[in-house]
Amino acid sequence: MRFVDEFRDAQLGRAVGGEILSTLEPGRHYKVMEVCGGHTHSIYKYGIDDLLPENVELVHGPGCPVCVIPMGRVDDGIAVALNDGVIFTCFGDMLRVPGSEQTLLDAKAQGADVRMVYSPLDALRIARTNPEREVVFFAIGFETTAPSTALTLKRAKAEGVRNFSCVCNHVTIVPPLRALLESPDLRLDGFIGPGHVCTVVGARPFEFIPADYQRPVVISGFEPLDILQSIHMILRQLKEGRREVENQYTRVVPREGNLRALQVLAEVFELRPHFEWRGLGFISQSALKLSDAYRDFDAEERFAVPGVRVADPKACQCGEVLKGVIKPWECKVFGTACTPEHAIGTCMVSPEGACAAYYNYGRYARDKEAV
Amino acid sequence: MTVPTCDTRSGCITCVDEGIPMRVVEARRDIAVCIDDHGARHEVAIELVDMVSAGTRLLVHAGVAIASLEAPTQEMADGSGER
Numbered sequence: 001m002r003f004v005d006e007f008r009d010a011q012l013g014r015a016v017g018g019e020i021l022s023t024l025e026p027g028r029h030y031k032v033m034e035v036c037g038g039h040t041h042s043i044y045k046y047g048i049d050d051l052l053p054e055n056v057e058l059v060h061g062p063g064c065p066v067c068v069i070p071m072g073r074v075d076d077g078i079a080v081a082l083n084d085g086v087i088f089t090c091f092g093d094m095l096r097v098p099g100s101e102q103t104l105l106d107a108k109a110q111g112a113d114v115r116m117v118y119s120p121l122d123a124l125r126i127a128r129t130n131p132e133r134e135v136v137f138f139a140i141g142f143e144t145t146a147p148s149t150a151l152t153l154k155r156a157k158a159e160g161v162r163n164f165s166c167v168c169n170h171v172t173i174v175p176p177l178r179a180l181l182e183s184p185d186l187r188l189d190g191f192i193g194p195g196h197v198c199t200v201v202g203a204r205p206f207e208f209i210p211a212d213y214q215r216p217v218v219i220s221g222f223e224p225l226d227i228l229q230s231i232h233m234i235l236r237q238l239k240e241g242r243r244e245v246e247n248q249y250t251r252v253v254p255r256e257g258n259l260r261a262l263q264v265l266a267e268v269f270e271l272r273p274h275f276e277w278r279g280l281g282f283i284s285q286s287a288l289k290l291s292d293a294y295r296d297f298d299a300e301e302r303f304a305v306p307g308v309r310v311a312d313p314k315a316c317q318c319g320e321v322l323k324g325v326i327k328p329w330e331c332k333v334f335g336t337a338c339t340p341e342h343a344i345g346t347c348m349v350s351p352e353g354a355c356a357a358y359y360n361y362g363r364y365a366r367d368k369e370a371v
Numbered sequence: 372m373t374v375p376t377c378d379t380r381s382g383c384i385t386c387v388d389e390g391i392p393m394r395v396v397e398a399r400r401d402i403a404v405c406i407d408d409h410g411a412r413h414e415v416a417i418e419l420v421d422m423v424s425a426g427t428r429l430l431v432h433a434g435v436a437i438a439s440l441e442a443p444t445q446e447m448a449d450g451s452g453e454r
């Protein structure tokens with residue numbers, strides 16, 4: 001397949017691995033954070049971690065929107081779903097995320113009409129064909145996904161679809177990164193930037209990282225060679241004393257992003273003053289809500305929601321995992337009380353959560369060759 | 372509480388920031404019929420990208436094209452450039 005096979009060439013991968021080795025300063029330990037859950041998934045799926053020397057450590061960032069949804073927001077969604085006559089729609093990954101007492105899948109088992117959709121446009125289609133029912137879309141995701149919700153709401157408004165609304169949980173990636181960089185217990189040498197978020201927002205929003213925190217950022221694609229090359233580019237910046245935002249994923253990401261998508265986002269959404277991130281706490285201006293022009297489509301205005309903050313289970317260390325302070329296997333309940341079948345924390349529910357990636361692909365061998 | 376393993380094939384879209392390359396077969400005003408690399412056909416919203424026509428390759432996320440991957444060529448338009 002074009003754009004795929006050429007980025008999975010094992011021989012080239014080993015060659016880039018050799019380049020990485022030659023870029024390292026002997027005796028120095030490097031910590032590089034992959035921001036996006038998609039990168040975490042690729043790293044463990046393709047064994048990229050195994051190609052790296054021991055002193056290059058990958059730290060898994062907060063870029064899985066399922067993992068960062070707090071339980072209180074899941075409870076809000078379930079409360080809406082349990083209303084008579086509501087068709088509640090969401091992406092498949094949301095169905096299994098635990099709220100304080102149950103999941104959306106449990107609510108469905110109790111009779112709630114919960115349906116998985118592939119796109120918010122599918123939810124709008126359900127609303128058109130069920131005019132006597134209220135159809136609610138539970139929107140999650142970073143800037144990659146928010147344009148699809150915005151486009152759907154624009155269409156709903158233009159067509160006058162009155163029985164459609166949205167519980168908006170869209171989040172933005174820059175504020176949590178800034179919060180992480182301000183965290184005193186974190187030491188990172190560089191960032192693998194989220195390729196598809198940057199397709200929408202461009203490279204500019206990440207320029208504060210080299211400017212304010214003197215760390216390199218390389219915007220990366222999701223194939224194995226993309227990630228290896230990005231790691232090499234980060235290490236080369238460090239070796240040469242440069243700190244800048246570089247774009248490895250030039251075949252997809254324009255420096256300015258997608259201006260049309262940004263315009264649609266600005267029309268449909270506005271920033272929430274603050275939003276709770278699981279494990280990271282409340283972060284200012286880190287999430288989106290519907291703008292005044294689209295308030296009629298806000299399910300939180302249309303339905304009663306508990307809006308109660310629910311503390312994470314005490315045994316769960318998702319917060320430390322999301323901040324990269326501990327590895328998944330260092331969590332007290334990893335692989336024992338918390339498994340994909342019986343998840344306590346969201347990092348284990350979503351397959352792109354760092355814990356599930358470790359668990360599913362068995363990538364927790366800790367002995368590697370030192371340089 | 373029992374939580375089944377999430378199946379990426381059935382719907383994990385957001386957490387992998389999925390971007391699927393697709394080729395446009397037919398472009399209408401807001402919608403294009405596209406085909407992915409496995410031969411499956413999809414209806415894709417194209418309001419957010421410029422100059423979409425048969426043969427254009429798009430990056431698609433949650434049913435919406437978020438980027439054009441390259442300008443179409445004659446080979447791509449008639450399908451002979453794709454594997």
